[in-house]
Amino acid sequence: MRMPNSKRYYWRKSKNIVMTVLCLLSVLIAVIPLFLIFSYALSQGIGALNLDFFTKMPKPVGESGGGMANALVGTAILIGLGSLFGLPISIFTGIYLAEYGENPFAKTVRFLTDVLSGIPSIVVGVVAYIMVVLPMKQFSAFAGGVALGILMIPTATRTTEEMIRLVPHSFREAALALGIPRWRVTLRIVLPTALKGITTGILLAIARAAGETAPLLFTALGNRFWSTDIGHPIASLTVFIYDYAKAPFEDWNRQAWAAAFVLIFFIFIINLIFRFVTRGRYAGNGH
């Protein structure tokens, strides 16, 4: 059974084993931060997470206690505004790319959405500042919503497109064969079939927007008081985390962790849902 050149053979074998171990090791190292962050957020966040966190307003500088009720509402309003600006564009563009997407213009748009997803969020914040804050002469929730809306476009567009493409061709053909015009086939047959996937894709885009901080720093700015006015600065969870993390008060640091925990929890749940909904479909498609 020995190979004629057995020394070389063992050398190759051991090299194989070493490299396999290195690959396993890199998986381990890459995954460690996730568990570190999650466990730390859990241990620090749970302590500060109580009913007050969800229902009370922030206390004045230096005082302990209080909560982030205004930031929770603020983030919800910002996400709502972002969805209002970003999602219609994304959904229609997604439909266009999926249904009429083989011409050069559509290919360019697809390419640009990919490029758009790589543009730093802080740059989008600067653009929202120039286009909204400067003309209105006022930091506002509206400006923050514009920034988040732009940031939602790449994810929402591409998932809408993917989900529509997953609808079997036979559905369209069957409907077209019945004499239904194409646009009605798209709206009445294709979209409802893909609805579950599109909805979770949109949730994914929303989750991403909810975690954004940089584009809010000089658009929505932040607010320690209760405000639901979209024409004025508004609080958000992420900007609160940023301010509280830098602050020298231990209670604030703990509250930052509590907010981070809420955020991570929200995002994980949405990712799990997305994973669950798309599981079967991608499986038949890929490997």
Next chain:
Amino acid sequence: MTTISTHTTILIRERTGGEKSSPPEGVSTGAKHRNANLGDAAFKIVTQIFAFLVFALVFVMAFEMYRGSEDSIKKFGWSFLTNTVWDPVKDEYGALVFIFGTMVSSLLALFLALPLSVGVAIFLSELAPRWLERPVSFVIELLAAIPSIVYGLWGIFVLVPWLRTSVEPALVKNLGFLPFFEGPPYGFGMLAAGIVLAIMVIPIITSISRDVLRAIPMAQREAALALGATRWETTKIVLSDGKSGLLGATLLGLGRAVGETMAVTMVIGNRPEISASLFAPGYTMASVIANEFAEATSELYTSSLIELALLLFVITVLLNGVARIIVWSTTKKFKTV
């Protein structure tokens, strides 16, 4: 799919053949037909308008930032890129310190993340059994979903103290003769920024590398294995086939690192200095915008910050554009084989 479509055409033929004189209810008459075409055209145009909005958005963004930074561009010209002075009091602005900080932190991140990411990608596409591959992919995806601000928070309270008390003293002791590991261990600095960025770009490089490796035909592996190559030797062949795709993945990771803001701002120390030491605090283009934009007092100040944003925009658009084209063309090449 093709069988079904031929089936339906046969059905249609039978129907129309049988009832030539009176079309069945619901089938469009002439007028309705025109309506349907009109509806189709309108629907296409409406969706196309929205697609055009996305198309226009990229150019509007570039144009608005160019307009916003005109003051600074006129005043400083190209010297903006080479001047190391950033002095709001004297109203003089140069970007070199920040360009340096962005470059060093991003390259450090790539240096740390690339081997790990390729390792994980190899594991996912070549080694892992299916039951293990799915959860590992999911965990890596979650890593990408964690907001930047949470990484920053973790950086401040966990990573930086750890670097200050254990890692940096150890590096000074053992490798202190290198200029990279000089000076007092603050914790906050280039090294912390590089590590946080590395963690953040690992998911991107990994998932794209995995897709690239998967796109390489099974026959390549089978051929190598049939010749008696070991798993690793086979993998090496697969890697060399996917070289350009891996380059694309790396560029995408670099693009992400260059534009990353919050996490870096929270751990890099925010001091505009150029230092060879990785322990020294630095400052990146994105961080200076995050820190100073809301408080910029003079118009030239704001304009210079917008020019930094424009610079970031151009760099990331170029990196992403080139990377996407590379990744597209490689995965496409192998798919058509």
